[in-house]
Structures are given as C-alpha cells and as structure tokens.
Amino acid sequence: MVEGERGEVVEAREVRAPTHAEHARTLAARAEVATLSTHSTEPAGYPHGSLVLVSFAGPMPILLLSDLAEHTRNLVADDRCSLMLAEASAEEAMAGQRVTLLGRARSFAEQGSDAAKRAREVFLERHPSASDYCDFSDFNFYGLEMETVRYIGGFGRMSWLTESEWKESEPDPIAPHADGIITHMNDDHAGNLVDYCRAFGGISDTQSATMTRVDRYGFEMAVRTTDGEEELRLGFSNEVKDVMAVRRALVYLAKKSRERLA
Amino acid sequence: MVEGERGEVVEAREVRAPTHAEHARTLAARAEVATLSTHSTEPAGYPHGSLVLVSFAGPMPILLLSDLAEHTRNLVADDRCSLMLAEASAEEAMAGQRVTLLGRARSFAEQGSDAAKRAREVFLERHPSASDYCDFSDFNFYGLEMETVRYIGGFGRMSWLTESEWKESEPDPIAPHADGIITHMNDDHAGNLVDYCRAFGGISDTQSATMTRVDRYGFEMAVRTTDGEEELRLGFSNEVKDVMAVRRALVYLAKKSRERLA
Numbered sequence: 001m002v003e004g005e006r007g008e009v010v011e012a013r014e015v016r017a018p019t020h021a022e023h024a025r026t027l028a029a030r031a032e033v034a035t036l037s038t039h040s041t042e043p044a045g046y047p048h049g050s051l052v053l054v055s056f057a058g059p060m061p062i063l064l065l066s067d068l069a070e071h072t073r074n075l076v077a078d079d080r081c082s083l084m085l086a087e088a089s090a091e092e093a094m095a096g097q098r099v100t101l102l103g104r105a106r107s108f109a110e111q112g113s114d115a116a117k118r119a120r121e122v123f124l125e126r127h128p129s130a131s132d133y134c135d136f137s138d139f140n141f142y143g144l145e146m147e148t149v150r151y152i153g154g155f156g157r158m159s160w161l162t163e164s165e166w167k168e169s170e171p172d173p174i175a176p177h178a179d180g181i182i183t184h185m186n187d188d189h190a191g192n193l194v195d196y197c198r199a200f201g202g203i204s205d206t207q208s209a210t211m212t213r214v215d216r217y218g219f220e221m222a223v224r225t226t227d228g229e230e231e232l233r234l235g236f237s238n239e240v241k242d243v244m245a246v247r248r249a250l251v252y253l254a255k256k257s258r259e260r261l262a
Numbered sequence: 263m264v265e266g267e268r269g270e271v272v273e274a275r276e277v278r279a280p281t282h283a284e285h286a287r288t289l290a291a292r293a294e295v296a297t298l299s300t301h302s303t304e305p306a307g308y309p310h311g312s313l314v315l316v317s318f319a320g321p322m323p324i325l326l327l328s329d330l331a332e333h334t335r336n337l338v339a340d341d342r343c344s345l346m347l348a349e350a351s352a353e354e355a356m357a358g359q360r361v362t363l364l365g366r367a368r369s370f371a372e373q374g375s376d377a378a379k380r381a382r383e384v385f386l387e388r389h390p391s392a393s394d395y396c397d398f399s400d401f402n403f404y405g406l407e408m409e410t411v412r413y414i415g416g417f418g419r420m421s422w423l424t425e426s427e428w429k430e431s432e433p434d435p436i437a438p439h440a441d442g443i444i445t446h447m448n449d450d451h452a453g454n455l456v457d458y459c460r461a462f463g464g465i466s467d468t469q470s471a472t473m474t475r476v477d478r479y480g481f482e483m484a485v486r487t488t489d490g491e492e493e494l495r496l497g498f499s500n501e502v503k504d505v506m507a508v509r510r511a512l513v514y515l516a517k518k519s520r521e522r523l524a
Contacts, residue, residue, distance in 0.1 A: 033355045035297035035346050037309035043409055046364040047299035047309035049346030051414075053355060070412065084297050084311030092391065093295045093315060102308040129354065147305055150332065
C-alpha cells in the first residue's frame with residue numbers, strides 16, 4: 001500500500017511524483033485570471049500585458065474579449081500571444097508555480113457553434129457574473145492554438161512542455177481538497193504522521209511531522225528529527241481518484257504503521 | 263471644510279477625485295509582483311509573459327532578473343517589454359485596477375553605482391528574502407525607460423498616461439491605511455456617515471451609509487435611501503497628507519454635520 005523514499009522498510013524505492021505537465025494542468029484547472037501578452041500595435045513593437053479572466057475546457061484556455069479592448073485590437077493585427085497563470089495562494093511569489101501558454105488566439109465565432117457553445121458554458125461556469133455582458137455584440141470567446149508551454153515550479157524547477165504533454169496530462173483531482181486534507185491531518189492526526197515517517201520513511205528518530213503537500217500519487221511531510229529538519233515523500237500504491245480514496249489510504253497507512261512499529 | 267457633490271448644502275460643487283495617473287502610481291507604490299512581457303526568442307515571434315517581483319523607486323520599477331532566465335535572454339535580444347501590475351485585493355478581477363508600463367529594460371549594472379545601490383536598497387526593502395540571491399553573479403537589477411503607461415480602473419475606466427503624467431503624480435499617502443479607516447468608520451461611526459450624507463450630500467432621506475473608499479481628496483459612501491442605493495463622494499477641503507489628518511477631518515465633519523442637522 002505504501003512506497004517510501006528510503007530502502008530500509010518500504011515496499012518499493014520509486015516514489016512517483018506529479019510531472020511538470022501534471023502540475024501545470026492542475027494549476028490551469030483552478031485558474032481564474034491570467035495575464036495575456038500581445039504584440040502592441042500602438043505603440044508598435046512592445047509586448048503588452050493585460051489582465052483577463054480565464055477558464056479551461058480541458059487543456060484549452062477560454063477567454064472572453066471585447067473588440068474594443070486594446071489586447072483584442074492587438075490580436076487582430078497579430079494573433080500570437082501568451083497567457084501567464086500564477087498560483088494565487090503562493091505566499092512567496094517566486095516559490096509558487098506558474099505556467100505560460102504560447103500560441104495563437106482563435107475566436108470561437110469562426111468555429112462551429114458547438115465549440116462556441118461549449119466555450120461559453122465553461123467560461124460562465126467559472127465566471128457567472130460575465131453573463132451580464134458576454135452576449136454583447138463586441139464580446140467574443142477565444143481559445144488558443146498552442147505552440148508550446150513553459151512551466152516554472154519554483155526556484156530552479158522549470159521546463160518547456162510540448163503541446164502533447166500538455167494535452168495528455170490530467171489535472172490532479174485531489175488539488176481542490178488538498179488544503180482541507182493537510183489541515184485535518186496536521187490538526188487531528190499529528191501522531192499518525194510521525195508513525196508514517198518512522199514506519200515507512202525509515203526515519204526512526206522522527207520527533208514531529210507536518211504534512212505539506214498531497215496529490216494523486218502521494219504526500220509530503222516536513223519531518224523534525226534529532227538532527228534537524230528533512231523532507232519526506234511517501235507514495236500511495238495506487239493513484240487515488242478522489243478525496244475518499246485519500247482518506248482510505250491514510251487510514252490504512254495509520255493502521256499498518258502502528259502494526260510495524262509495535 | 264467639506265465639499266459635496268450636490269449643490270444644496272455644500273460649500274463647493276467640485277469634488278476633486280484622484281486622477282488616473284494618481285490611481286496608477288498608488289497601485290504601483292504597493293505592488294509586489296508583476297507580469298513581465300518580453301519578445302520570446304525561442305520560439306520566436308511570441309510575446310512571453312513571466313512572473314517577476316517588483317518594487318518602485320518613485321516612478322521607476324525595479325526588477326531583479328537572472329541572466330539564466332528566459333525573460334532576461336529575451337531582453338538581451340530585444341529590450342522592449344511591459345510590466346503589468348494588478349490590484350491584489352480585487353474580489354472581482356475585472357472591476358479591479360491594473361497598470362501596464364511599456365518601455366525598454368535597462369540594467370543598473372551599466373549605470374552609475376549610486377543608481378545601482380539605490381535600486382538594490384529599494385528592492386530589498388520590499389523583498390528582504392531576495393538578499394539570499396541578489397548578489398549572485400547572474401543576477402542584476404533592472405529599471406524601465408518608460409514609453410507609455412496604460413491604466414485600467416475597472417469596467418470602462420481607462421486611459422493612456424504620458425511618461426510625464428506618470429512621473430509627476432504622487433501615490434496616495436492614505437492608501438496603506440484605507441482599509442483600516444473604512445472598517446473603523448463602518449464599525450464604530452455608522453451614525454456619523456449618515457449625518458455626512460444628510461448634512462453635506464443633501465440626501466435627507468439617508469437610511470444608512472457605508473464608507474467604500476477614502477483617499478487624499480475625500481471619501482465615498484454607498485448610501486441607502488427610501489428610493490434605493492446611491493453613491494456619494496465628499497471631498498476634504500484640503501488634500502490630506504497622512505492618516506492623522508484624515509482622522510481630524512472626519513471628526514470635524516462629524517461635529518459640523520450634527521450642528522447643521524440640529
């Protein structure tokens with residue numbers, strides 16, 4: 001049921017972690033605003049950043065832009081643009097995740113009505129108040145014909161993603177619940193976290209442990225030992241699909257760790 | 263001491279409000295992060311948005327960029343860029359203020375050591391944890407040789423600012439204290455707000471009033487009357503320079519309004 005990073009007491013040595021593409025898609029799935037960068041027409045020659053609302057239909061960002069806005073005029077002249085999304089909750093901005101999607105803006109007005117309908121639906125689900133103006137004649141929904149994706153996961157963790165890595169990855173289904181799970185574990189199950197570190201992490205001198213992350217593949221803890229702090233990632237033996245599966249896994253691990261340490 | 267929007271009971275009809283340039287400079291003075299848009303070199307032809315820390319030395323944005331970062335390589339090839347700042351606290355993003363500065367990035371390494379020193383100081387004051395890496399050889403401080411500034415104050419409130427409008431305006435000294443003043447007035451002086459509306463706003467059927475904004479020139483209220491809601495802006499007779507002056511003005515107005523209504 002569990003895999004640890006150290007060899008001693010674990011079923012397997014490899015602990016799967018989310019890929020950069022998965023991190024990027026997870027961030028996108030929760031994004032509400034983005035910076036749209038376009039080629040400025042007036043003054044010409046400058047990249048122009050502007051704030052936009054965004055919602056994702058799977059891998060496709062959906063924007064709602066007014067013909068009257070500067071960025072839309074810029075896109076009419078040159079449809080090449082990028083969309084930068086940043087983790088809203090990052091306390092230390094540079095340690096937070098962000099994603100830049102580079103591509104060509106495509107109006108859904110030019111595409112079949114099913115695609116346009118779906119774009120409208122996806123956008124309004126995230127931004128219900130846009131229903132006040134989204135049907136004005138100067139507003140249109142836009143998608144992005146993707147060229148490449150830049151992911152930055154914090155200091156020194158970054159990569160270019162191909163369009164297919166981006167498209168074929170799935171957002172983490174646990175992400176919307178991660179804060180709740182982490183708070184619950186740290187507040188009510190601190191003893192179990194210590195047991196996990198001792199039983200599965202091979203850190204027998206664990207004094208206390210704090211859960212810091214949880215995702216579909218496992219979870220991470222900041223571990224205090226007699227020697228100082230270290231980080232430990234433990235993996236679930238199977239990818240979890242929902243919050244109930246996380247709960248089952250953590251309860252199972254609690255029982256199992258007590259048995260091992262007995 | 264007070265100026266109202268209506269003619270009836272006020273000393274003057276003109277109520278001064280912050281200009282777009284003042285709003286923009288006020289936003290900049292409090293900014294911590296921005297989106298930097300550069301001309302991408304690889305892939306070429308796309309504007310590339312990335313997250314950066316920012317701090318302002320008066321009208322001049324200061325950035326700290328690594329030579330290893332994509333945006334810095336882009337700037338070496340083409341120094342034209344823009345910097346987009348958005349109000350962090352805006353609940354409804356599109357109703358919030360944002361500013362885009364367009365210009366050419368200039369490394370302080372090429373400029374006199376006094377300017378470089380001042381840039382470092384200003385940046386570290388806002389971002390103390392950057393002292394861990396700002397002296398690494400691949401990091402340099404950058405400013406912006408401004409071309410133009412785009413201000414968006416919310417739906418339909420926007421303008422282009424000239425470099426001199428930007429440079430000659432001053433951030434609002436009250437802005438860092440505005441939330442505190444508003445909370446205090448709404449929690450503890452709701453009765454005085456009603457008096458202000460009746461005595462100086464000419465809204466004799468005011469039922470309740472909520473302060474929504476305060477700045478160096480005056481303050482705004484959402485006013486409930488027997489007919490519904492309306493907005494009222496009242497001006498201070500002199501521009502206030504600090505939070506104590508706001509306090510004195512509001513106390514004076516409270517007394518004056520009671521006298522008028524007696």
